[in-house]
Amino acid sequence: MNPTKILDVKGMSCPMPIVRTKKEMDTLNTGDILEVHVTDKGALSDMPAWANAAGHTIIDQEEDAEVLKFFIKKA
Amino acid sequence: MTVFKMTAAQVARKVIENQSLFILDVRNKDAFEDWKIEGHSFDYLNIPYFDLLDGVDEIIPKLPADKDVLVVCAKEGSSLMVAEMISDAGRDVFYLEGGMKSWSSYLEPIKVGDLTDGGEIYQFVRLGKGCLSYMVVSEGEAAIIDAVRFKDVFTNFAKEKNVEIKHVFDTHLHADHISGGRHIAKATGATYYLPPKDAEEVVFDYTPLEDDLTVKVGTSQIEVGALYSPGHTIGSTSFIVDSKYLLTGDILFIDSIGRPDLAGLAEDWVGDLRETLYHRYRELAEDLIVLPAHFMNIEELNEEGTVAKRLGDLVAENHGLNIESEEEFRHTVTDNLPPQPNAYELIRQVNMGKITPDNDEQTEMEIGPNRCAVR
Incomplete structure (x- = not known):
């Protein structure tokens, strides 16, 4: 899995992780993969819910210590 | 704008x-x-x-x-x-x-009523979570029952009322919210009581809350008496305050009854729950006002915001007190139970003193409704 871009929103709290992810996603092309690093626990449910609503696919998700990593494929 | x-x-x-x-x-x-x-x-x-x-x-x-x-x-x-x-x-x-x-954290203290010789009983309504805590106040002294974890709300209230907190009780080992009981006791020098049958695994010192234990509060010597009433947990204990109020913990609510499964032993405790609801409580005066440790929805709130109802009215109206067949009762309280409260196993560990999460982690554990009842 090769992310097209990595977005670091560690330390930011809701709603910024999703706001920044959306902004970044808007600059990518269909099929591109954005890797997002986030520490806000609200992202655990909000990121999949947002991706689902926007039509993007979360192809993988990791938890490394306090950091959540999402790999999101653009629709 | x-x-x-x-x-x-x-x-x-x-x-x-x-x-x-x-x-x-x-x-x-x-x-x-x-x-x-x-x-x-x-x-x-x-x-x-x-x-x-x-x-x-x-x-x-x-x-x-x-x-x-x-x-x-x-x-x-x-x-x-x-x-x-x-x-x-x-x-x-x-x-x-x-x-x-x-x-989820906000508590609204509301006076439920007057007790003998100027005493008062207050209910602390945690609207967001459906938790109810109590303070019995008589000149100079106070007793607290089922305090939630916001210790300062209780100690500040006691200061305002100019009373010293002498006794702090938990009716049982809670599974839906974190108790503030032993922390209030530690901060004030009060005695902290817990039913020993619920406390087998706790890692702190406590005073056993036994059946029939009675304490007297303040100059008017208001009686707070314990009544062993198992079913929600094996240690669950009720209180009778000033021969007027029945604090039922998580055994009997206004429109529902306690569930017996949160400590993992539903089948074992069904008999106890039935015995408590259909026999022990029936022997009490019907004019006692029931004050539970929870409400499930705001329909259960009275006009002034309290959650309280006469025992006799509950005997007549509460579905859980009107299931004639033991078999049907068993079925009601063990099958098709609602989902368990968020993080209830972790919350029990916190209340046993086995883990000590920080404030944010505690807030996270307590997110969501209490879900202690079956209807």
Whole structure:
């Protein structure tokens, strides 16, 4: 899995992780993969819910210590 | 137009005073369906904040102009963002300070009634979580029953009333919320009591709360007497205060009864629960006012915001007290139970002193409704 871009929103709290992810996603092309690093626990449910609503696919998700990593494929 | 802040205390007044409010809840759908701010005259619209990032034009027509609009999210940040967008679109709007996190934590102390010789009993209503704590006050002294974890609310209230907290009780080892009992006792020098049968694994010192134990509070010597009443847990104990109030813990609620499964032993404790509800409580005076440790929905609130009802009325009206067949009773309280409270196993560990999470972690564990009852 090769992310097209990595977005670091560690330390930011809701709603910024999703706001920044959306902004970044808007600059990518269909099929591109954005890797997002986030520490806000609200992202655990909000990121999949947002991706689902926007039509993007979360192809993988990791938890490394306090950091959540999402790999999101653009629709 | 303007963005205003609304506090959890202000929302609580609106619930209790039956005022109207339009809540725009911007959490995701699952969170909203699981748990929201309940009000008798509240209207709701649930649209996740991430669906509004491109603008709020679509929802503006759905916001009423004739009542306050309150934007609510989990912690505050998203509701403030959405409120600012709504204000930019030309509307006055409120956001909830601290979000659902502060709603879950807010306690409203309400006087339930007078006791002998100037004594009083207060109910601390935690509207967001449905938890009820109690303070018995008589000149100079106080006793607390089923305190939630916000220790300062109780110690400050005692200061205001000019009373010394002498006795702190938990009716049982709680599974839905974190007890403040032993922390209040430690801060004030009060005695902390816990039923020994629920306390086999606890790692701190406590005074055993045995059947028939009686303490006297303040100059008017108000009696707080223990009545062993197992069923929700094996140690569950009720209290009779001043021969007037029956504090039932998580055994009997206004419109439901306690569930026997949160400590993992539903089948074993069904018999105890039935014995308590259908025999032990039936021997008590029907004029006792039942004060439970929880409510499940705001229909159970009285006009002044308290949760209290005469035992005789509950015997007549509460479905859980009117199941004739033992078999059907067993079925009701062990099969098709509602989901268990959030993090209930962890919460039990905290209440046993086995783990000591920080404040944020405790808040996270207590998210959601209490779910201690079956109907």
